[in-house]
Amino acid sequence: MALSNSLRQGRRLLCQHRGAVAVAITHHDFSTSSQQQDKHSFKCLIVGGGAGGIAMAAKLARKLGKGQVGLIEPHENHVYQPMWTLVGGGLKKMEQSIRPQSDVMPKNCQWIADTAEKFDPDNNTVVTGKGHEVKYEYLILATGIQLNYHLIKGLPEGFKADPQLCSNYSMFTAPKTFPAIQNFQGGNAIFTFPNTPIKCAGAPQKIMYLAEDYFRKNGKRDSANVIFNTSLGVIFGVKKYADRLTDVYKSRGITVNFKHNLIEVRPEKREAVFEVLESDPKETVTFNYDMLHVTPPMSGVDSVRNSALADENGYVDTVKETLQHKKYPNVFGIGDCTNVPTSKTAAAVAGQCGVLLRTISAVMKGKTPKPRYDGYTSCPLITGYGKAILAEFDFDGQPLETFPFDQGREMRTMYHLKKDIMPEIYWQMLLKGLWNGPRVYRKMMHLGLSR
């Protein structure tokens, strides 16, 4: 019953928002819009209309005026991905995270409803999926990160076969998570973390804490083994928050298996196979599951990966303090698509977009951009219904907290910041080019004594 509801919701979303589903699942089946593509040369061309692309388009269209900024983005809908943790926890509906792309596109920016297929930075040209050549003086890459469910044997097909198999990382599978939590009657509830960089590194465990809390509140906790199987060797990359999260998972009776990487799902037997990383001889372990939440392996998007703009790992090769490309001075990167060594989040995009505007403005005037980005990123680590730890830190993993109290504690205010305030900041400020992260508020709240 719950499965059919969830699949019905999935199908409805698939019909209404086909493009965004496709990017979540395959990144290939791009939809198009009837938008006129009348101009093929721009002072500034942006590729990708997610958080970073739209924020930069808003800033640059305001600065440069009509006809100067073009943005290539194939999807008819814009999605607010941070809400999908809340969708998985039954706190929001998927529909609340989706708005038409035309509603978020700045009015002075020309939307090219197409994909960027080939990059030719030596000739300042991008070739689109429909075969158009788009010329630019300045190029910003904001293509995000690609989800590679297909690299796990048995996926993505397995999602259709088993209602207890879910993933908050795509808009098609996130609506399956809460029904899976509700249907869980005991046994193993397993949550995974892959062996690649991912966006929002806290999200794989946030949903676990919500599920554990739900089981506890609904009389199922005693019969549940809540298990976090992570490829990493630590629970979180920043020591301060890792220490606090260790207290959280130990006090809640959660089992954490480090260096466990999901390689196969057998939905018909409800089995999940993990390779044990660094084991010699190579070891695999098979777990039975009664609920499995998968965080897929991720990579740079194919068209960027296969271009001269990528580093050896497939991410846009960017100077971390200025966001300028290392080899092509008229090319820039923002957000998840870059190799900037910080945690990939919308909060990092916010911290980067003000820096990038200043970098591009300097380059346009023939000046050398100043190093300004400190790696600011943030992860609201929901640890249950009504509580969260707000992690904020820089390139060195040093806490860079906005509020003048210890954010390492689980707090109700931080939960409401994530659930009720951040969506408004995203839609009303970030996407309008008006939010450069909380730096100024941090300085005010620390009486000017913080960085």
Ligand code: FAD
């Ligand atoms: P995206 O917003 O992903 O946008 C990339 C865009 O590029 C997409 O629209 C895509 O269609 C487009 N694109 C891709 N390839 C091409 C191409 N070839 N041509 C043209 N366009 C292309 N962040 C937080 O700050 N806080 C949170 O609490 C948080 N929670 C999260 C929870 C989940 C479950 C998920 C999935 C993410 C979460 N994030 C969170 C991360 C956040 O959503 C991303 O880091 C952010 O969206 C990155 O912005 P971006 O612009 O780099 O990429």
Ligand code: UQ1
């Ligand atoms: C943030 O700026 C941001 O981007 C808009 C997020 O993404 C949704 C966040 O989750 C967070 C926590 C921030 C940081 C903002 C504050 C007020 C601490």
